[in-house]
Amino acid sequence: MKRFPDELKKIQESLTDVARIGQQEVIRGVEVAKRQISRMQQLSRRKELFAELGRSFYEWHQDGLPETLRTVIGETELGEIITEIREIDEQLSQSDSTT
Numbered sequence: 001m002k003r004f005p006d007e008l009k010k011i012q013e014s015l016t017d018v019a020r021i022g023q024q025e026v027i028r029g030v031e032v033a034k035r036q037i038s039r040m041q042q043l044s045r046r047k048e049l050f051a052e053l054g055r056s057f058y059e060w061h062q063d064g065l066p067e068t069l070r071t072v073i074g075e076t077e078l079g080e081i082i083t084e085i086r087e088i089d090e091q092l093s094q095s096d097s098t099t
Contacts, residue, residue: 046088
């Protein structure tokens with residue numbers, strides 16, 4: 001008779017272990033999803049910045065701005081855009097090395 005309660009206790013412990021492992025896997029999955037969402041947001045912002053950069057270069061070409069591009073970049077928001085693109089590239093490369 002004593003064997004049945006012992007077996008029941010083992011079954012309950014096994015079910016508890018399975019539930020704990022399942023919960024840990026769900027938590028891990030949520031963390032992975034959060035990182036992937038963040039990465040997609042960064043990639044989306046990067047795409048927007050490149051589009052903005054392209055439009056600005058096109059406008060320069062249409063307006064016939066000075067040939068010294070380095071000076072022009074420094075005098076406009078293109079310098080800021082390029083800097084932000086570089087920062088996002090660095091963040092993306094760091095996230096690639098952690099996954």
